[in-house]
Amino acid sequence: MIKKFIHQFASPKTYLKQVDRAYSYIFFTSLSIYLIAIFWGLFLTPEDFVQGHSYRIIYLHVPASFISQSLYLGMAFASAIFLIWKVKLSAYLVRSIAPIGAMTTFIALVSGSIWGIPTWGTWWAWDARIISTLILFIMYLGLISLHDSFTNNEKADKFLAILVLVGSVNIPIIKMSVEWWSTLHQSASITITQKPAIDPSMLYPLFASAIGFTGLVVCLVILSSKFHILDRERNKSWVKDYV
Amino acid sequence: MFNFAFSSMSEAILMESQNGQNHGIYVWSVFLIVFGALILTFIIYKNKIRNLSKKIK
Amino acid sequence: MNILYFELLKLRKKSRGWLGPILVFILIMTAFPLTVEFLNEDLEQAFFSILWIAVLLVMMLATEDIFLEDYNDGSLEQLVIHTESLSFVIGVKILIYWALIGIPVSLIGSIYCLGITSSFEMALLIFPVLLISSYIFLNLFCFGNSLTLTKGSVLGTLITMPLLLPLLVVLGKVVIAINLGLNYFDFLILLLGVLSIIIVIIPLIISFVIRAHLE
Amino acid sequence: MTMTYLIKAENLSYKINEKKLFQNISFEVNSNSAIHITGSNGSGKTTLLRIILGISKPTRGTVETNLTSGMCYLGHKNALKQYLTVEDNLILQSIQHNKALDTLLKDIDLYDKLDVVVSNLSFGQQKKIALLKVFLNESELLVLDEPCVGLDGKAQNFLTSFLQEELAKNKSIIFSSHINLNLDAKSINLDN
Numbered sequence: 001m002i003k004k005f006i007h008q009f010a011s012p013k014t015y016l017k018q019v020d021r022a023y024s025y026i027f028f029t030s031l032s033i034y035l036i037a038i039f040w041g042l043f044l045t046p047e048d049f050v051q052g053h054s055y056r057i058i059y060l061h062v063p064a065s066f067i068s069q070s071l072y073l074g075m076a077f078a079s080a081i082f083l084i085w086k087v088k089l090s091a092y093l094v095r096s097i098a099p100i101g102a103m104t105t106f107i108a109l110v111s112g113s114i115w116g117i118p119t120w121g122t123w124w125a126w127d128a129r130i131i132s133t134l135i136l137f138i139m140y141l142g143l144i145s146l147h148d149s150f151t152n153n154e155k156a157d158k159f160l161a162i163l164v165l166v167g168s169v170n171i172p173i174i175k176m177s178v179e180w181w182s183t184l185h186q187s188a189s190i191t192i193t194q195k196p197a198i199d200p201s202m203l204y205p206l207f208a209s210a211i212g213f214t215g216l217v218v219c220l221v222i223l224s225s226k227f228h229i230l231d232r233e234r235n236k237s238w239v240k241d242y243v
Numbered sequence: 244m245f246n247f248a249f250s251s252m253s254e255a256i257l258m259e260s261q262n263g264q265n266h267g268i269y270v271w272s273v274f275l276i277v278f279g280a281l282i283l284t285f286i287i288y289k290n291k292i293r294n295l296s297k298k299i300k
Numbered sequence: 301m302n303i304l305y306f307e308l309l310k311l312r313k314k315s316r317g318w319l320g321p322i323l324v325f326i327l328i329m330t331a332f333p334l335t336v337e338f339l340n341e342d343l344e345q346a347f348f349s350i351l352w353i354a355v356l357l358v359m360m361l362a363t364e365d366i367f368l369e370d371y372n373d374g375s376l377e378q379l380v381i382h383t384e385s386l387s388f389v390i391g392v393k394i395l396i397y398w399a400l401i402g403i404p405v406s407l408i409g410s411i412y413c414l415g416i417t418s419s420f421e422m423a424l425l426i427f428p429v430l431l432i433s434s435y436i437f438l439n440l441f442c443f444g445n446s447l448t449l450t451k452g453s454v455l456g457t458l459i460t461m462p463l464l465l466p467l468l469v470v471l472g473k474v475v476i477a478i479n480l481g482l483n484y485f486d487f488l489i490l491l492l493g494v495l496s497i498i499i500v501i502i503p504l505i506i507s508f509v510i511r512a513h514l515e
Numbered sequence: 516m517t518m519t520y521l522i523k524a525e526n527l528s529y530k531i532n533e534k535k536l537f538q539n540i541s542f543e544v545n546s547n548s549a550i551h552i553t554g555s556n557g558s559g560k561t562t563l564l565r566i567i568l569g570i571s572k573p574t575r576g577t578v579e580t581n582l583t584s585g586m587c588y589l590g591h592k593n594a595l596k597q598y599l600t601v602e603d604n605l606i607l608q609s610i611q612h613n614k615a616l617d618t619l620l621k622d623i624d625l626y627d628k629l630d631v632v633v634s635n636l637s638f639g640q641q642k643k644i645a646l647l648k649v650f651l652n653e654s655e656l657l658v659l660d661e662p663c664v665g666l667d668g669k670a671q672n673f674l675t676s677f678l679q680e681e682l683a684k685n686k687s688i689i690f691s692s693h694i695n696l697n698l699d700a701k702s703i704n705l706d707n
Contacts, residue, residue, distance in 0.1 A: 042270065043247055043255060052260025053248075056270050060277045100284070107280050111273040118269055135462045142459040149451040153532050158512045159447050162505065163459055166443070170463050177466035180473075216281060223288035227295060234299050235533050243296045306607050313598050374592025375607075381568055381588055515571045 006081075010089040012229045013238050019222050026222075030215020037208035045202050054118040059205055061115055063213035065108035065129075068136060069171075071101040071217070075143075076168035079161035091157035092232060094164060095147055096224035100217060102140035109133050128179040135174055139167055153232060303389050307396045318400040321362040325405050328354040329412045347416045348475045351409055352468055355430065359437035360460075362401045363445050364453040366393065367510065371449055377514050386507040391499065394442055398435050406430035425478050432491045433471055439502040440464055446506045449513050467494070520545050520581055521656055521687055522567055527576035529562055536562060537705045540576075544687050546655065549678070549698050552691040554705030560691035561591065563705065564660050567689060587652035590660045593645035597634040601625070601644055604633060608648050619650055623670055639665040650677060657681065659690040671696075 008014075041059030048055035075097045078090040112130060113123045124130070143160060150156035233239050249255040258267035311318055332350045336342050370376040383389055409430045414423035444460030445453055474487045522544040529536040536559040544550055552560050565571040567578060568588055595604050602612075610616065620626040623643045633641060642665045649657060657678075663671055675697050678688055682698070690696070 038274075042274070043249060046246075046248055047260065049261075052262055052264065052266050053258035054260065054266035054269050056258075056266075057273050060273050064277065103280060103284050107277055110276055114269050114273050114276075118264060118266055135465060138458075139462050142455075142462070145455060146448065146459055149448065149455060155512060155515065159509065162509060163447060166463065166505070170466070173466045174462065177469040181469045220281075220284055220288065223285070223292065227288055227291045230292065230295050230299065233533060234295075239299060243299045302609070309603060309606065310596060310599070313596075313603070369596075372592070373596065374590060374594040375596075377570055377590065377592070378588065378594050380570055381586070511570075514565075 002085075006085055006087055010087045012089050012092065012233055013242070015089055016226060016229060016242065019226070023219065023222055026215050027219045030212045030219065032212075033208055034212025034216060037205045037212050040205040041202075041209060045205060046199075048202075051119055054115065055202075057111060057115040058202075059209045061108060061111040062206060063210040064104050064111060065133065066210060067214060067217050068101060068105040068108050068133070070214075071097050071104065071221075072136065072140075072164075072168065072171060075101065075164045079164040079168075082157065082161045083165070088157075089229075091161065092228050093221075093225055094160055095157070096228045097221055098140055098143045098147070098160075100220045100224055102137060102144065103220075104217060105133060105137040105140055109137055128175070128181065131178050132171075132175045135178075136171070139171075143167075303392050304396065307393060311396070311400060317365060318362070318397070321358045321401050322404050322408070324361060325354055325358040326408060328357070329408070343416055347413070348472070351413070351430075352433070352471045355405060355409065355434055356437055356464065356468075358401070358405055359434055360441050360453065360457050362397060363438060363441040364456075366397060366442055367446050367449055367506075371510075371513065376510060380511060380514055386510065387503040390442075390506050390510075391503040394438055394503065398438050402431065402434035402438055406434055422478060425484060426475075428488060429471065429474050429491065432488075432495050433467060436467055436491075436495055436498055437464065439498050443502050443506055443509075446509045446513075449510075520579075522581070522689075523579045524567065525577050525579075527563070527566060527573045527578070529559060529566065529571075530574045540703065540705070542701075542703055544656065544689060546687055547682060547685045549682060549688040549690070549700035551696070551698070551700040551702040552689065552705065553693075553702055554691075558705040560705060561660055564588075564590070564658055564689065564691060568658060582654075582656060585654045586656040586658050587649055587654045588658045588660075589645055589649050589662060593641055595633050595641055595645060598632065600630055600632050601636075602629045604644065605647070610647065610651055615651065616647070619647060622673060623647075639667060639670070642666060643670060646674065655686055657686065657688045657690070659688065659692075661692055662690060663692055663694050663696070 038059055042056050045056070047053055075094050078093045078097070081087050082090040082094065109130070112133065116125060116130075117123050143163060146163060147156045147160045150159065230239055230243070249258075256267050256271065257265045258270055259265050329350070332346065332354075333343055336346055367376065370379070379389060380386060406427055410423045410427040413426050414420060417423070440463055441456065441460050444456040444463075447459065448456040470487065470490065474484070474491075476482075477484050477487055520543045524543070525541050527540040528538045540563065542550065552563060554560050562571060566573050568586065569578070569580075594608070596607065599607070605612070605616075617626065620629070623646075625640065625643055628636065628640065633644070636644070646662065649659065649662075662674060666674065671694075678696065678698055681688065688698070688700075690700075
């Protein structure tokens, strides 16, 4: 029952139709939220007492680093669905999330290291979160090159899903171990369990920028998945009608 | 909460902090990188889809 | 027990498969002091990081060929058709590789440790750590190389190395613990725990991967 | 009484990268029968055999097996270790050195090659060594993928007569071949 439902709902064709309808709404809403949030964060919030104006990078850096990890989680979910129910759509999604994940991780890495110059006095510290972000970046690239090295797409999907799942077990372990190894990075600004350590007037734009950035990344994932679906299913009749 | 932190455009670009350093260069370079990466990725994928559609047709 | 005999028969004629990695290990451990100015203190500081990286590298070299040869000549598909428990065979195969490469490398590593730190206790304590870590390395590289079976070991290493980082951190801590005379046995138990999970899971994953390759 | 079958394949279809290889292939293998799979290059003969063996999975359709003593498979890859001698390779394939083996080796002109390293043998000679496993098998179903490739006329005749004997011994054979072996076989063409 469930299997049949998933297969019907998750046919690439219906997915593309739904997503095409939603795309422009998501894009314009999240773009305006993001622009407002960035404007708010960069011009309207007060200067930080300790870090000065450089703390404004938080509105650009934190959403990217949050998304870069969430995307991996998303890939892991999609991989599990693919391996359990053999839903092709989720295999396509895994492949199309990977480059977007690499892009956001790259943003997080570069923005973080620029932020480090005024704050820590160095652009590269052997710090736990920098290292685990770098590793995440390399893992994304490894996933892409693993998939691209196979000419048989079905096999490539399977191996990619396995590696993503193994990696998803490992990512928290990597984070824990590297944190244990050394820590210099300021502790996370927002945690679920504790009261936020930053002022609400700085926090609201942060949330807004996180939401806006997430929406934009979702748009990118939609575009990327559209490309991969069309590419992989190009011999099917519905694709010719669709295009 | 909604007061401008800077009084002029040039101040906003320089972003001189209380410790006397200009942080504008860091903030704005990150800004450019983030927006550049986003726009570039959007363009790349739009292009890819367009080229592929042509090929399929 | 046929598997054991067969594997040994193959490796007897293929000495580059097991002797090669051991010799490379000796070469690395001999070459690295040449890059450091000859002061014993510097040597000691660099020694353990070189040791772990060298073990890692050698285990990578050792697993390069472990499934590829059987895949290319078709014995892997015969194995899949004729054995009920592919993962058991894979587990035994990894065990043999460890016995032939991991154990000698651990022994040689401890001897080098004795030579450089001139502390017998250190060498004695580092030996079991080397044994366990080389086995874990071997398992994970087997996993990586099974994924990238026909695509070369560079890609295999690229996707396996990130998985090994936590282990490297633990190994670094072990050395500190030994130096300070702290909770060495806690680390040993931790490593053994990790190993026991990996020994069970990795062959299962590899057998799944190999079936997918033959498909 | 229902017919007993060894292998029953129903509506097999296979796709690679969303391209159809073959569609709706159905057949039954009964004991004491031979099936000859034909088709042009790239029509999916090897894939079909691998689906029967259970190595590959069909995109659609099912394969039911009803075997008691397993199957014996010889594919394009001969499963020989190039760096080992013929004798060691036979050990690896669990073939006992006995009189039956000796006479067989004499029949196919390989008796004096036992100590030779496999990589020094020609392609045809290697194929013959791989076939030894088939000649000495005790399973009820033989699955042979292009068994004649690289064999000389004498060896081909030997193979044919061996397969005829096997059929007489109530065994079943599935094989793919471009050459028509002199066997009483039902043929399946993959081209349509």
